[in-house]
Amino acid sequence: MSELWYTEKQTPNIGITCKITDVLHSEQSDFQKIDIIETNQFGTMLVLDGMVMTTDKDEFVYHEMISHVAMNTHPNPKKVLVVGGGDGGAIREIIKYPTVEKAVLAEIDGRVIELSKQYLPEIAAGLSDPRVDVRVIDGIKHVEENKGEYDIILVDSTEPIGPAEGLFAKTFYQSIYEALKDDGILVAQTESPFFNDDLITRVFKDIKSLFPITRLYLAHIPTYPSGVWSFTMGSKKYNPLEVPETQLKETSTKYYTPAIHKSVFALPKFVQDLLK
């Protein structure tokens, strides 16, 4: 029998290739091509415009690391916004915190939400929580229309091409700054330090020009280009490295720990150099 393999060119010169056991769904939504494929190595995979967004087996790294670092840096996060993140994984982590009264998901593509509920139920599990407000809207507009509203805003975007391009613009970070309360925190996914060095340098500079405390941290994510992923935090008041040990919570996680909270900010020399 012939074998089906999914191959993603992560750059024009390199990619990953993954054996497919089943193609569960394929469609062109109003915004992007959506594929749901079944693989031996990573279980079910959500692919948007030919790029792996999340998989059953390694999603925990991304979703824990985009959310818990900020959630534990803020002493009392009540209102949290996720821009993008239609699979629901970041929301699932946020609502583990009993302080959270409201978590808003602003996802532009309703089909991503629906298909995640259907094919990735463990990732989308949190979307039905009564504190969660799922909105199929343009996150940029939502952020512009809400001032001083949020304790934490997470930018859980796709790559900076196609529908997510505006989610890497300085004007957007400015709107986020304004949508946050006076002690609010932004975390944005900011790609690979091996392949997207120019983007990291620019975004870090932009966020640093707005927020008094700006920090980059890293996590190991096998299905993302180069296997290393960066997150950039902009914080108005709280320093993630000065959180009292007693405030760091041991939640049910598979990657994040209180020790990881601090260690991920120790950057390899070549990554430090990108931020100068």
Next chain:
Amino acid sequence: MSELWYTEKQTPNIGITCKITDVLHSEQSDFQKIDIIETNQFGTMLVLDGMVMTTDKDEFVYHEMISHVAMNTHPNPKKVLVVGGGDGGAIREIIKYPTVEKAVLAEIDGRVIELSKQYLPEIAAGLSDPRVDVRVIDGIKHVEENKGEYDIILVDSTEPIGPAEGLFAKTFYQSIYEALKDDGILVAQTESPFFNDDLITRVFKDIKSLFPITRLYLAHIPTYPSGVWSFTMGSKKYNPLEVPETQLKETSTKYYTPAIHKSVFALPKFVQDLLK
């Protein structure tokens, strides 16, 4: 014009694929298939038995991280052995330390050494240093024949199939224990925590049964399976987490820093669970 791509199945279900601009050399040595290919993304690549061993662009991570953590944990490393590592990258890092009087390379396949000198001269640069003793020998035998000789032994092996299989055996770690001085340190490369969990669990247990201090640490290596790589340290006396700050040296590195020295031991929860 047609495009040439190198595809490595890193497991039966996943791989990386890389655009080739030139095939510089291919041969079957007495021990393995050796290919040297030129790529846009990672420069020149050394491939052994179809597995990427090292590349111009990301070799610094592996070579710095297999060596500097031990070199800075030991207060006065004079005599160091590298088993495998015929490309010379680990040796290049070791001889950055002025305390080193002798660095022995025990590589079983002389062709790897010769081809690395020819095609990867920046990686092999240290092999001509007068303190370096390059021997084309079986590392297992060399370790068995030398008792109480070394301050540090690094196991810079290929994957645990083919010629390197014996380099993951408990009997080999026992011989290393005996070949080390009373305050000696072993570091072995121990594969990916995402794909080689059984191996990591077993090797950690074996090394822990021999050495009073056993620790695992991680680094981001894009061209290795899953992009995350583990190293296991067995130490007779010195604890890598208790090295005085003043002893940690800022050498010319692109990845390792004194802060990285400590942070890499903060393991994700799922990796901690592998070591229980």
